Amino acid sequence: MEKKKVILVWFRNDLRLHDNEILLEAVQKADVVIPVYCFDPRYFTLNKFGNKNTGILRAQFLLETVAAFKADLQGIQGDLLTYLGYPEEIIPRLATKYEIDEVYHHREVAQRETQISEKVESALWQTSRVNLKHFIGHTMYHKEDLPFPIRDIPNSFATFKKKIERESQVRAVSPTVEKMVVPAHLESTDLPTLVELGFSESEIAEVSEKSLIGGEQHGLENLETVLADDYKSFHDFTLLSPYMATGALSPILIYHKLHAAMTPKNKKRLERRTARLFWRDYYRFMLKKYPNVYFKAFGHLAVVPEWLEIKPNNSTNNIDWKSGNTGEEFIDQAVHILKKTGNLPSEARTVLALYIIQETSADWLETASFFEEHLLDYNPATTYGNLSHIAGVGTSPKDNLSTIHWRDLMNKNYPKGLEYEFATHS
Known part of the structure; x- marks a missing residue:
């Protein structure tokens, strides 16, 4: 036999x-x-x-x-x-x-x-x-379909995006698996509990406001919500990104759904969401081009960036930013929302990260580590790649943000405050 x-x-x-x-x-x-x-x-x-x-x-x-x-x-x-x-x-x-x-x-x-x-x-x-x-x-564009080998990927995000849009295509969605065969006497297993994963009973008791439920079906439902013409929330991409991080949603499926749903009315909004997918691909491919680059204090730079050389050493080092007790209303709200829900709008993440880097003694790697702990949508390439650009050591120089002051960005994106935006978009 x-x-x-x-x-x-x-x-x-x-x-x-x-x-x-x-x-x-x-x-x-x-x-x-x-x-x-x-x-x-x-x-x-x-x-x-x-x-x-x-x-x-x-x-x-x-x-x-x-x-x-x-x-x-x-x-x-x-x-x-x-x-x-x-x-x-x-x-x-x-x-x-x-x-x-x-x-x-x-x-x-x-x-x-x-x-x-x-x-x-x-x-x-x-x-x-x-x-x-x-x-x-894990990417929208397959590595084998890129118009250049990994070692020749343009550092410039704009060049990267323009070239692959012009010269490559996103593959079709693979068929959904509908049947499988496992061994007749496959051993039985259970999932570990939060306690077995190392969390205390007091920590578990405080978990009450996580904004999203995990799983493929919830991810697919959120995708349909985001695609609706009447959906206006600034949370639209961050309704999807946690599901991509666990692989419960395919970026290829999201791409094709976004394009199929585009109308003159929603085109600009959905194109912004598609751009986020391009950034996600870019970070992953650049981490392949420059191994571990997004986990190095100076990135791929040969010299210490100027902003690191002049970082102040003063009393602000004692700011209790991890607990959301900085005295800055927007920053404290952002920290509390992040720690309660595991989510935060993209622009608010940038404001918070800039504040931590510019106003406290924490370097950008510690800042990224804080986001790693709390974000539902954490993945190594995207989280650390994004933070490296906020800090000024990212691989796409024109997209580095370290020269922007956190307060200026806050006033531009949230003129009435973070709580107002949450109230009006809920």
Whole structure:
């Protein structure tokens, strides 16, 4: 009797049934598929700034997303094995137990993520001689469709956008997976609790105002909300970005939906949303071109930027900005909203980041780390890429914002204050 081909799919930030290349290929090429998700303890520790790598709001959003994906897979006769532990220990164990032929996963670009992939790849080969197959995804434009190799990507965002719009196309949305086969005696697993992820009961008790619920279906519903002609909120892209960060929404699907919905009435608004997708691609590809560039204090610059040389060392260093007790009404409101909901309008994020960089002793990497803890839509390339440009060390020089004073930007975008905007757009 011929041995069945078994493929394990290691999910990370690709938790959806629609437009999911690795799941689709696994279902098409394997007789049996084993979907796996690992809650890696490395993402639930403190970093060098004393911030959490994953705050409680994003942890809850992630749990919701994984639970929804598990239910969706069960709905097509599949399942999702979930574990709390290190992938380089869990996946090789499963490879041996289920006689896996191959492991699929999406390639990442940030250093921590690529190092974890390397650990898994090495452990798999050493224990079972099983290959880890890397897929390229997570972007609107596929890497293989770019009009230039990674090493020649223009640093200028405007040039990057213009050239790929003119010379490339966004691929069609892949078919949604509708059926799969898993082993008959697949082990049963449960999701970890917030306590098991390291959060205290008092922290959990305070979680009450997270603005979004995780999962593919909620992401698709929010996309339809954003596409509606009568939708006016400044939150429209940040209603989608958390779902892209977990992979519950495909940027390719969003792109095609935005273009299909464009009318003379909403074209400008939807084009601004599409531009955000281009920025998202740009950050990811630039992190590939310049490895780890968005995690270096000076970026790809050879000399210390002037703004860092003249940063004041005065009493403002003692400002309690992390608790939202600066005395600046807008800034304190922004911090409180971010920490309560896990979300903040894009322009308000920029004002807050500029304030922290310009008025306190915190450098931009610590500022980015604060956003990393609290944002629902955190992903390494976008969050740190965006903050590097706000700080003046970004890879696209004309888009660096460090010369803009936070108060000027606040007055321009929020002349009546942040609370007024929330009240009028709710």
